[in-house]
Amino acid sequence: xxxxxxxxxxxxxxxxxxxxxxxxxxxxxxxxxxxxxxxxxxxxxxxxxxxxxxxxxxxxxxxxxxxxxxxxxxxxxxxxxxxxxxxxxxxxxxxxxxxxxxxxxxxxxxxxxxxxxxxxxxxxxxxxxxxxxxxxxxxxxxxxxxxxxxxxxxxxxxxxxxxxxxxxxxxxxxxxxxxxxxxxxxxxxxxxxxxxxxxxxxxxxxxxxxxxxxxxxxxxxxxxxxxxxxxxxxxxxxxxxxxxxxxxxxxx
Amino acid sequence: xxxxxxxxxxxxxxxxxxxxxxxxxxxxxxxxxxxxxxxxxxxxxxxxxxxxxxxxxxxxxxxxxxxxxxxxxxxxxxxxxxxxxxxxxxxxxxxxxxxxxxxxxxxxxxxxxxxxxxxxxxxxxxxxxxxxxxxxxxxxxxxxxxxxxxxxxxxxxxxxxxxxxxxxxxxxxxxxxxxxxxxxxxxxxxxxxxxxxxxxxxxxxxxxxxxxxxxxxxxxxxxxxxxxxxxxxxxxxxxxxxxxxxxxxxxx
DNA sequence: GCATGTTTTGCACGTTCATGCAAGAAGCCG
DNA sequence: CGGCTTCTTGCATGAACGTGCAAAACATGC
Numbered sequence: 001x002x003x004x005x006x007x008x009x010x011x012x013x014x015x016x017x018x019x020x021x022x023x024x025x026x027x028x029x030x031x032x033x034x035x036x037x038x039x040x041x042x043x044x045x046x047x048x049x050x051x052x053x054x055x056x057x058x059x060x061x062x063x064x065x066x067x068x069x070x071x072x073x074x075x076x077x078x079x080x081x082x083x084x085x086x087x088x089x090x091x092x093x094x095x096x097x098x099x100x101x102x103x104x105x106x107x108x109x110x111x112x113x114x115x116x117x118x119x120x121x122x123x124x125x126x127x128x129x130x131x132x133x134x135x136x137x138x139x140x141x142x143x144x145x146x147x148x149x150x151x152x153x154x155x156x157x158x159x160x161x162x163x164x165x166x167x168x169x170x171x172x173x174x175x176x177x178x179x180x181x182x183x184x185x186x187x188x189x190x191x192x193x194x195x196x197x198x199x200x201x202x203x204x205x206x207x208x209x210x211x212x213x214x215x216x217x218x219x220x221x222x223x224x225x226x227x228x229x230x231x232x233x234x235x236x237x238x239x240x241x242x243x244x245x246x247x248x249x250x251x252x
Numbered sequence: 253x254x255x256x257x258x259x260x261x262x263x264x265x266x267x268x269x270x271x272x273x274x275x276x277x278x279x280x281x282x283x284x285x286x287x288x289x290x291x292x293x294x295x296x297x298x299x300x301x302x303x304x305x306x307x308x309x310x311x312x313x314x315x316x317x318x319x320x321x322x323x324x325x326x327x328x329x330x331x332x333x334x335x336x337x338x339x340x341x342x343x344x345x346x347x348x349x350x351x352x353x354x355x356x357x358x359x360x361x362x363x364x365x366x367x368x369x370x371x372x373x374x375x376x377x378x379x380x381x382x383x384x385x386x387x388x389x390x391x392x393x394x395x396x397x398x399x400x401x402x403x404x405x406x407x408x409x410x411x412x413x414x415x416x417x418x419x420x421x422x423x424x425x426x427x428x429x430x431x432x433x434x435x436x437x438x439x440x441x442x443x444x445x446x447x448x449x450x451x452x453x454x455x456x457x458x459x460x461x462x463x464x465x466x467x468x469x470x471x472x473x474x475x476x477x478x479x480x481x482x483x484x485x486x487x488x489x490x491x492x493x494x495x496x497x498x499x500x501x502x503x504x
Numbered sequence: 505g506c507a508t509g510t511t512t513t514g515c516a517c518g519t520t521c522a523t524g525c526a527a528g529a530a531g532c533c534g
Numbered sequence: 535c536g537g538c539t540t541c542t543t544g545c546a547t548g549a550a551c552g553t554g555c556a557a558a559a560c561a562t563g564c
Binding site: 035038053054 | 520
Binding site: 014015016017018019021050052053054055057058121123126127130131133136137138139140141142143144146149151155156159162 | 254255256257260364373375378379382383384385386388389390391392393394395396398401403407408411414
C-alpha cells in the first residue's frame with residue numbers, strides 16, 4: 001500500500017463520514033497506529049483535516065477557516081496575486097471562475113464598482129460575490145464536493161456548456177510547460193476542461209510552489225494560457241518557457 | 253466517540269432544542285456526567301452556550317445568525333419553528349429546501365449526525381450545509397437573484413426537474429386557505445412550483461404574520477400541504493381550516 | 505554490482521490528555 | 535434548616551500522543 005493511496009483513502013473516509021479514528025484506521029489498513037498518526041498529522045498540516053485526540057475530523061470548509069495552515073502562510077502572496085489578476089479585468093466582461101484558495105482570494109479582490117458577469121461552481125466564491133450589486137452572478141450547480149468546496153459532475157458540466165466567457169480564471173493544481181495545467185481530481189479536471197473550452201482566454205494565477213509541478217489529470221496545454229500571474233520570485237527560466245508558448249507574464 | 257464529535261453534537265442539540273440536561277446527555281452518549289459537565293463548561297467558556305444548573309441553554313440565538321435585516325426581530329420564533337420542523341425529518345430522506353429566512357433557520361437546526369440528501373437553490377442554505385459531512389448536498393444553480401439570495405430561472409428549473417424528493421420545505425411568502433401558498437416574485441414562484449411538483453410531500457413553517465395573507469403568485473393549493481408548522485399563538489380557527497384540507501398541524 | 509542516500513515504517517520511551525471516581529462545596533426545594 | 539441534587543476540584547488510570555532511533559524498502563549514483 002502506497003502512502004499516498006492511504007492518504008487518499010483517509011480523505012475519502014473523512015469526506016464520507018466526517019471523522020476518523022486512528023486505531024480504527026490502523027487496523028483497517030493493517031499498519032501501526034504510529035503510521036496513521038503520521039498520516040493524520042500530515043493531512044492536518046496540509047489543511048485537509050483537523051487533528052483531534054483519538055483521530056481527526058473533516059476541516060470545516062470556508063465558513064470557519066480562520067485556521068488553515070497553508071491559507072495563512074501564503075495569504076499575503078495570494079492577495080498580491082489576486083490584486084494583479086483583478087487588474088487584468090475590464091468592465092462588462094464575462095468570467096468563469098472555478099474553485100481554489102487562490103481564486104477565492106481573487107474573488108475577494110474584485111472591487112464593488114466593477115460590473116461583470118461571473119459564473120462559478122465554487123460556493124465560497126459565489127458567497128463572496130453575492131453582495132456585489134453590479135455583478136451578474138451565475139451559480140453553476142450540481143453535486144457539491146466537500147473536498148473542493150465546489151460543484152462538479154454531469155449537472156455542472158451541462159451548466160457550463162450553456163455559457164461562454166471572455167476569460168476563465170483557472171485555479172491550477174499544477175503548472176508545467178510540457179504537461180500544461182493539471183488537476184488532482186478527475187471530476188474537477190472535467191469542469192475545468194469544460195470552462196476552458198467555452199472561454200476566449202485563460203488566466204492563471206499561481207504561487208511559486210505550483211510552478212513546474214504536475215498533477216495526474218490534464219486540463220489544458222501551456223499554449224492555451226493567455227495571462228500568467230506569478231510572484232516576483234518565480235524562476236525567470238520557467239517564465240520564459242511559458243512566454244515562448246504565448247503567455248503574457250504578470251509579476252505580482 | 254471523539255470528544256470533538258460530542259461537542260459538535262451537543263452544539264447541534266442546543267441549536268435544535270435550545271437547552272440540554274447534563275444527565276440526559278450523559279446517558280445518551282454513554283459517558284459519565286462529569287464528562288458532560290466538563291464539555292458544557294468548555295462550550296460555555298468558548299461562548300457557545302450558557303451554563304445553568306442541571307445543564308446548559310443556547311446562548312443568544314443571534315450568535316449564529318449572520319445577515320438579514322428583518323432576521324433579528326423574529327429570530328427566536330424562527331428558531332423555535334426550525335426546531336419543530338427538523339423534528340419531522342428522518343434519516344435517509346431527500347429534501348428540497350428553497351430560500352427564505354425561516355428556511356435558513358431550519359437548515360441551521362439540522363444536526364450534524366443526520367444523513368440526508370438536500371437540494372437547495374439558496375446560497376446561504378448551501379453554505380450552512382456545506383460542512384455537514386453526512387449530507388449529500390446538491391446545489392441548484394442558475395441566475396443568482398440578490399433579492400432572494402437564491403438561484404432562479406430556466407437553469408434552476410431544469411435542475412429541479414431532474415430530481416425528486418421525499419419532502420419539500422417550502423418557504424412561504426403568504427399562506428391562506430383559499431388562495432393557498434403564494435409568492436411575491438414570478439421567478440421565485442416558478443421554482444417553488446417545480447419543487448412542489450417533484451416532491452412527495454410539502455412542509456411549510458411560517459410565522460404568524462404570514463397566516464391568512466396572500467402574495468400575487470400562486471404556488472400550490474392549501475390541500476397539498478402535508479405538514480404545517482406554526483407558532484403556538486396562531487389563531488386556532490385558521491389552523492382548523494388547514495387541518496380540514498388535510499394538513500397536519502405542528503405547534504412550536 | 506555495490507555503496508550511498510532517501511523514504512517509510514515500526515518500536516520504545518516519556519509525556520500529555522480524556523475520563524471516571526471520590527470528597528467537599530454550592531445550589532435548589534420544601 | 536435539612537435533605538437532596540448538582541457542581542467543582544483533585545487524583546488515578548489507561549489510552550493516545552510525539553520523538554528519537556533503527557530496520558527495511560526503495561531509489562540513485564559510481
